[in-house]
Amino acid sequence: MVLRFFKMILINQCVLISTAFSLWTITSFLCHHIAKEFLIQSGPTLTGVCIISFCQLLFCVSCLEITAEDNHESIHQKGNLKHFKLICGVSHVVATLSTNYSMSLIRASSTFAIKMLEPVTSALVQWVVFAVTPSVSTVLSLPIIVTGAVIFTGNPFQDAILSRGLIWALVSNLALAFRNIAMKKLFDVKMQIVPRSVQSILSVNAVALVGLVILAKTPNGLDVAPLYILSLISAIFHVLYSYLSVALVLKTLSVVTHALLNIFKRVCVVVLLCIAGKGVLNIENISGLLLSFIGLIIYTLQKTQLHMSTIIGGVREPDMAFEIGSVERFVSPTFDILWMRRSDDESTKYQMPYIPHQLSYHVADWLSWPTPKSPAMEYAFHIATNGMLFLQRGRVVITDRLHGHILSTLLGIPHVILDNNYHKVSSYHLNSAGL
Known part of the structure; x- marks a missing residue:
């Protein structure tokens, strides 16, 4: 009976991890896929990039907030954390704009293939900015992941547009690295990301619906309405994805489990974006994706060994x-x-x-x-x-x-x-x- 009770608990834990991973992957895919559809229909212009990014960021600010876990902060703490919150906000804006601009130039799957470099990019930023020596895994995995991403996306030196798209995807990685480092600092002092009040969330949705009604009644409004709806749906999934990835998944899972699942999540999203974008998964694409996957595995396994390196006699x-x-x-x-x-x-x-x-x-x-x-x-x-x-x-x-x-x-x-x-x-x- 005790074993049955424990089995029930383990099953619940597996269900929790599977549910978190599935929601994390699906919301990430839908956020980027719908944004790409918006950019295709609106035309690959800077205006379209700004509109979709503005919608996503507006929903983020309106629905989520960074606050202390015990619901109060000292004046001293507020002063110390203000610049970390600012870094989080600015970095998230830059990352969102860069990702969308990259997707306006190249396939969404190619943009996300480059974003597979994100954990290694974070390690390099810590090395350059904070003088944290990169691990052996970073040095070994970086060229492998880059080579795999280039094979998957194509040679950037033969296509100027492809080059620009990949560069902006890398800019997004750098921005996310700064955001994640700042978020880690905030988490260390018991800060958290939580949904805003129900009134705030309902207000932004009400404004969105009013905008849709007004748009439908204007001349040629029905022609623009599909784009408006796409931008709203993408914004909603952007909020869900951001909240799941930062506030729920990392808090639900251990650091090592989170890192391992993140690899599979990135690969799944790349494949889904490639299929949804009607891209061709040929031998070259698959081999490039596999090479990047191997690079990420090397990076994560080394991090796992480092995480467990202080174990003595099987007990940390x-x-x-x-x-x-x-x-x-x-x-x-x-x-x-x-x-x-x-x-x-x-x-x-x-x-x-x-x-x-x-x-x-x-x-x-x-x-x-x-x-x-x-x-x-x-x-x-x-x-x-x-x-x-x-x-x-x-x-x-x-x-x-x-x-x-x-x-x-x-x-x-x-x-x-x-x-x-x-x-x-x-x-x-x-x-x-x-x-």
């Missing part, structure tokens, strides 16, 4: 508790599930789910499991031992406490982690566990 050591080392169970479980539910201010106040009656379970916080006072060093050992006794009462542990997770790991107890109210547990798991 970012917390002093890991100095205890692995510990064999020395107490037999008395419950199928021990649910360590924190009762302090860090609790998220979640509702308890239904637990099948066939399972025995106990819900408590280890604040109710006191440790006898003793001299400082001895007291630390007593706390650790008492915590292990508390946890070993469960065949399976569910906990929203960080050290409940860590001690369960050392004891080899199967366990499920829940987050606290400021994401300490999930941040530790995603950034330190590498899972």
Whole structure:
């Protein structure tokens, strides 16, 4: 019964990852494909590029905002973060304009093939601007990805328009690199991207609908209406894609899983854009795409090894508790599930789910499991031992406490982690566990 309960949790996790990946890929494809359709119908002009970009950015600003996770910022923090928010905004504007201008010149699939360079471009920007030495993976993968992208798109030196399109795609990569670095700084100080109020989102949609009605009543308005609708749909998917990629996917998945899925997402979008754009997937295109894919794999695998390089004896050591080392169970479980539910201010106040009656379970916080006072060093050992006794009462542990997770790991107890109210547990798991 316990295994069935755990199997259900794992299935839910797989469904969550699959759903996040599917939505991420589909919204990215639709955003770029519909924008390309708009640019084809409006003509590859700078005016068309500005119109579609303006719609996408207007919807972004109207529907999303950057705010503190605890809903308040100190005056000092506001001053320090203001320039990072500015960099995010300006970089996003430049990236959007550059991507759309590139798609007005070349196939959307070719633009996105160049955008596969984005993670490596970010590493190079960190090297040039922040003096962060590029990893071996960056040096090895960059020429492979570039060669694959050139094979896929064609020789840029033989076509001036193709050259310009690829250059603007690279400009978009550079802008996104600065945006992502600035966003990382904001995430590090507990900032987040969230939807604006329902009133704000409804207002921008109402304005869009009013604009469509006015347009339909003007002379020749019905001729322009399809373009207007395309721009609105592209803008909506632009918001969804931006929110999913930055605010949800990276927070739902670990750093390594996010990087791996991002490779498959980029390849899927390139293929979808190529098919939707009625491009021909010949041997040359496929080989170029495959070469870029291999380059991205090399880059990501090296990053994965670096992420796990501090693992000692199979367990990463970012917390002093890991100095205890692995510990064999020395107490037999008395419950199928021990649910360590924190009762302090860090609790998220979640509702308890239904637990099948066939399972025995106990819900408590280890604040109710006191440790006898003793001299400082001895007291630390007593706390650790008492915590292990508390946890070993469960065949399976569910906990929203960080050290409940860590001690369960050392004891080899199967366990499920829940987050606290400021994401300490999930941040530790995603950034330190590498899972």
